[in-house]
Amino acid sequence: MIPLPNHRFVLWMKLIIISLSLSFSSTSLPMVTQAVAAAPTNSTYYLPLLSRDYPYNWLQFNGDALHSGSNTIESQVFVSTVAKLQLLFQVSLPGIADGSPVYVSDVNTSSGLRDLIFVTTHDGYIAAVDAHTGVLIWSKQYGPAGCIINNDLVRNQICYTTSSPAIDPNRKFVYSYGLDGYVHKYAVGDGTEIMTGGWPELTTLKRYDEKGSSALSIATAANGTSYLYVAHAGYPGDRGDYQGHITVIDLQDGSQKVFNTLCSNQAVHFVDSRVATGPDCYPVTMGAIWARPGVVYDPYHDRILMTTGNGTFQPGGFMWGDTVFSLNPDGSSLNGNPLDSYTPTNYQQLQASDLDLGSAAPAILPVAGGKYPHLAVQGGKDGVLRLINLDQLSGQNGVGNIGGEVFSMPVPMGGKILTQPAVWTNPADNSTWVFVTDGNGSAGLQLTISATGDPSLITRWTGGVADSPLVANGVVFMAHSKLISALDATSGAVLWSDTRIGAIHWESPIVVKGVLYITDQSGKLTAYALP
Numbered sequence: 001m002i003p004l005p006n007h008r009f010v011l012w013m014k015l016i017i018i019s020l021s022l023s024f025s026s027t028s029l030p031m032v033t034q035a036v037a038a039a040p041t042n043s044t045y046y047l048p049l050l051s052r053d054y055p056y057n058w059l060q061f062n063g064d065a066l067h068s069g070s071n072t073i074e075s076q077v078f079v080s081t082v083a084k085l086q087l088l089f090q091v092s093l094p095g096i097a098d099g100s101p102v103y104v105s106d107v108n109t110s111s112g113l114r115d116l117i118f119v120t121t122h123d124g125y126i127a128a129v130d131a132h133t134g135v136l137i138w139s140k141q142y143g144p145a146g147c148i149i150n151n152d153l154v155r156n157q158i159c160y161t162t163s164s165p166a167i168d169p170n171r172k173f174v175y176s177y178g179l180d181g182y183v184h185k186y187a188v189g190d191g192t193e194i195m196t197g198g199w200p201e202l203t204t205l206k207r208y209d210e211k212g213s214s215a216l217s218i219a220t221a222a223n224g225t226s227y228l229y230v231a232h233a234g235y236p237g238d239r240g241d242y243q244g245h246i247t248v249i250d251l252q253d254g255s256q257k258v259f260n261t262l263c264s265n266q267a268v269h270f271v272d273s274r275v276a277t278g279p280d281c282y283p284v285t286m287g288a289i290w291a292r293p294g295v296v297y298d299p300y301h302d303r304i305l306m307t308t309g310n311g312t313f314q315p316g317g318f319m320w321g322d323t324v325f326s327l328n329p330d331g332s333s334l335n336g337n338p339l340d341s342y343t344p345t346n347y348q349q350l351q352a353s354d355l356d357l358g359s360a361a362p363a364i365l366p367v368a369g370g371k372y373p374h375l376a377v378q379g380g381k382d383g384v385l386r387l388i389n390l391d392q393l394s395g396q397n398g399v400g401n402i403g404g405e406v407f408s409m410p411v412p413m414g415g416k417i418l419t420q421p422a423v424w425t426n427p428a429d430n431s432t433w434v435f436v437t438d439g440n441g442s443a444g445l446q447l448t449i450s451a452t453g454d455p456s457l458i459t460r461w462t463g464g465v466a467d468s469p470l471v472a473n474g475v476v477f478m479a480h481s482k483l484i485s486a487l488d489a490t491s492g493a494v495l496w497s498d499t500r501i502g503a504i505h506w507e508s509p510i511v512v513k514g515v516l517y518i519t520d521q522s523g524k525l526t527a528y529a530l531p
Helices: 006-015 347-352
Strands: 031-033 044-046 086-092 102-109 112-120 125-130 136-141 173-177 182-187 217-220 226-234 245-250 256-260 296-298 303-307 324-327 340-342 375-378 384-389 407-410 422-426 431-437 442-449 455-463 470-472 475-480 483-488 494-498 510-512 515-519 524-529
Touching (some): 125 173, 217 296, 384 455, 407 455, 422 470, 470 510
Antiparallel strands (some): 031 044, 086 524, 112 125, 125 136, 173 182, 217 226, 245 256, 296 303, 303 324, 375 384, 384 407, 422 431, 470 475, 475 483, 510 515, 515 524
């Protein structure tokens, strides 16, 4: 393995915390300029200040706009201390929070200054909980209100969401998806809803067919503008008139853009043309965006990335099923097409076998040596890990090409990847690691570069079943039904575990200021702290 030069390690450490806002976030941001290869769209990165002397925040799924799942500023939990974790509290939430919590420090509330945990529940609640006691501070709900999945009165299943909230970079507002088909904006301290400036923002006109599956995501582009991303998919079974799409909301002025993965030349919210008049792509359906992060920010090229599930792939007809593609941060496209795209050569087999590529989103790696400095790992329900070149996703000019991954391998433990990998740089040798989990087990893999400059992933260890992992200071945290564990990142050795949590679906842990948090299918929030 060729270790990363030290300047690349430093750059990655900075990039990984692009979206982590500190309690002194009002401080102006320094401008850092780095040269990047293969003519990226912008070579200037705006990076926040970082200090271990101040409280920090965990503002969205997996911590940052890259959704790396790597907490680089945790200062209490280490390999040497994690075994001391003990139960801090276990409390009931207003409902099942089938995602990941977010965290804000030093919030002014009616009962004083508090650190708060926020969760979104199945039935449309947004809840704010004291991070140290588990006491509910406030909650609001936009529930199903008669919404039945696919309007199927025989099955009679109530609409729900598996989304997670996101915190505005200014730390004053929290955003949460409601089952009314809108994303809502609330004051963090008391839950006051903002009803001006375009809020709440429409994200679907077909809430009974289109599900808010993924976490809300926020990225700040190179021009300093912050955007909120809301992804939509379908409900299990892929029934009804749904088309995967994202709604991109400018947090400065409330304006929005829509990109549909099917009929992408129509940048509008589709109606259900079976019962209403207006634009739609029906009878073409699917193309879900349902990976846990939804949308990932690529800081090397100042673009956003996402991956679609099963659906028609027909570039000439603006159809982008089973495809990784990029857009501008504001959601704008190139004449209705993505800016760049990658589609596996076996996309037809994936669709026929219900093996969505889009069960995971691209996991962006630190700057690498060799032929391809900007890489991402793309998993899928087919159990294959692919390295794709972010400088040219298909390795060919233009969009709509097939193939072009620079490396691929079966996931070491087998199974379908339905989780989001975590990415970590080992400070001991600047090596890059990727942690992957699924229903068969977990694995720690290391990026290596050959003498000819070709990248590959080498399996270093395998372990037990888990949902999306998180890594902090060389400790990998993973949860599975009735078991949460901490593993050594380089060996996979179990350092700590506890069995007092409930069943796990999409839930995944966070670690903030020495406390580990996890929600579960029993509607509980459990916290563990160092003594």
